[in-house]
Amino acid sequence: MWKSLGLNLEAHDGLLQVLGKAYSDIYLSQKNRPAGMAYLDFVMSEIHGLRIEELVEAKKQGRKVIGTFCLYVPEEIIVAADAISVGLCAGAECGTELVEQILPRNTCALIKSFVGFKLAGVCPYVEACDLVIGETTCDGKTKAYEIFNQYKPMFILEVPHMKNANDRQLWRSEVGRLADKIEELTGKKITADLLKKGVQVVNAKRQSLHRLNQLRAADPAPISGLDSLLINQVQFYDDPIRFTAKINELCDELETRIAKKEGVAPAGTPRILVSGCPMAAPNWKLPAIIEKSGAVIVGEESCVGERGTRNLVDLQGATTREEILDRIAQRYLEIDCAVFTPNPERIEHVSEMTRTYKANGVVHYELQFCTPYTMEGFAVRKAMNENSIPSLRIETDYSMEDAAQIQTRVQAFLELLK
């Protein structure tokens, strides 16, 4: 199967070995995990196995696989066309030497990573894609897609950078253009009924994550931040209906835990909200440091977290295809990505999340060279100061070279919270 996807077998084997060890060290070593995490462990063990087989099988049956890099790509439309959406953002250093021949060294680790996974030929997801969708969010992605496009043809969606009436109009027409493109690719007419079904599937997935998030407000926390992050990462790869069912089962278990006052760490453990740049799988570096240092992460204000799942598509009163696309466009433009200006909603959401999840402190995660989030980090710090919530800004990449230094800073920060 790997060969038919065009993977570099040797490099791929090497990657799997490293990943397996990291997962075992970081995840399987955790104490008091909910039993329901067994499903996630299974998914992770099969992320380059059964799930790829499922994709290959689906392709044989004529279904299309569509790769995305950003929350701004409406999954509802992909699901409506019976296609499969897979997230291609990547969270590990890979092929860096090759990447730096075609991209500046001063590029954020996430971008280098997805380009590197393609150049090194080790990502079965990107190889399985029939279409890859990019978007004009940050400069780095926008321009890197031009280069990536030479290796894998892409469709680029224009995301505006403001939210005025004419931006809404532009964005609505982009959503329409995407729907047309996906119809063309799949040969399926995306009717109002199919769109409605797509919305229901994706809303249900997001509702299961809302449920999970709400349970994390409990003290002791019923689940670790590492496990919650993993769930948020896996939602970009897994079948949405199966995933939703499994997360709801896990939430049932967490409710029982909360009733029994059982948690992953004792009540009173310092509670951290992580805010900032996305952590694509298998980027677990900072949360692992935070939780191994004796805190528990109670929320992710992140693309791989609540920023991506907060809002639902409101179908109330929408019946035609165009009306439902209106609602989808509306929902997506509520996402408070830092590329927007001004972006006060995000600062308000960070504050709100500290209250909802009773966080004692905020760690603002900044990928080096990510201009939008590092610039907004100043506004987040200011707002946290005004709220008297201690905050710590961590600027890093995917290498482990600064891990000890970050650990020292995190430990000092946690001391402050006691």
Place this chain on the structure above:
Amino acid sequence: MWKSLGLNLEAHDGLLQVLGKAYSDIYLSQKNRPAGMAYLDFVMSEIHGLRIEELVEAKKQGRKVIGTFCLYVPEEIIVAADAISVGLCAGAECGTELVEQILPRNTCALIKSFVGFKLAGVCPYVEACDLVIGETTCDGKTKAYEIFNQYKPMFILEVPHMKNANDRQLWRSEVGRLADKIEELTGKKITADLLKKGVQVVNAKRQSLHRLNQLRAADPAPISGLDSLLINQVQFYDDPIRFTAKINELCDELETRIAKKEGVAPAGTPRILVSGCPMAAPNWKLPAIIEKSGAVIVGEESCVGERGTRNLVDLQGATTREEILDRIAQRYLEIDCAVFTPNPERIEHVSEMTRTYKANGVVHYELQFCTPYTMEGFAVRKAMNENSIPSLRIETDYSMEDAAQIQTRVQAFLELLK
């Protein structure tokens, strides 16, 4: 006057001293300059003098001063409302310590500089402004404006990142929004007649620069790259009608020089096209190194150069206010800034300029942390390789620390061209 503008007098005096010395070392030391450069020398000596007095006087008479940071702000509309446009991009290190308290260190020098000039209180232009216009071009500027806005209220114009039909619509409506804002600020109705006049004034300015550019195709080059860059820098500050007349006079002189085969350097001197990031005044670092190393710069593919002046507004057949605004919007969306995707026009323009100006090599100027231009630098290099034009990429900032290293690289590059 300085006090009434709220400048920091001591810091301002210090700045003027440094600037004066740099100008004398770099500009006045040049050999065989055209006599017409005396006007530019005068303008530069009065850039923090007579020109500011003119602005203050104009303000007393009720005219408004409008600051801009980008080519995408249509000067025609400002001129139509009898307001004065001044470029606020800044080309020198200033207030860096203060800046790094509110912006990431990993920010390009141009952005740090304009924020620093404001924080240090040494820019009479920004202080004289009644309105400052920003725009959503790169992430760095877009987000830095949010911070700058806390020190000087701004109006933000949305620039799209693609050039499809719905982008044109968005951009056209933004141009309309700007015209309305300027009407509101100046209390002047921007009629079709006034707009036409604005277009004629700005077209004439750009035509004088086209004339200058064409003359630079001659060998020996009749004017240095440093002087040509200065002219392109001064056009953002000077009165457009006076400037146009003076540049046309200078071009008359250059025509005589060419007829006599007189130049700033002997025929056969290596000819360089500089391409890439803008060089705002007083950023003369790289051109000074190139020309002191024995080459002559024959063109600037830059915002402060042909990218900004290449296109004219075509009034043919446009009579109403809205029709003229259509044409203005159209003209500005032709600018091939690297924030657009895809942006093949720019690569074609670089190639075309090497032919027009008979350049022997291209130096691609990249401000460190400027993602759009550093990413596009790879495409420029590739195109130049295909054209068999040697190219050199220089990534730098405003400090002089790397000047010797850049000089060594430039000298080695020039050796290659012989």
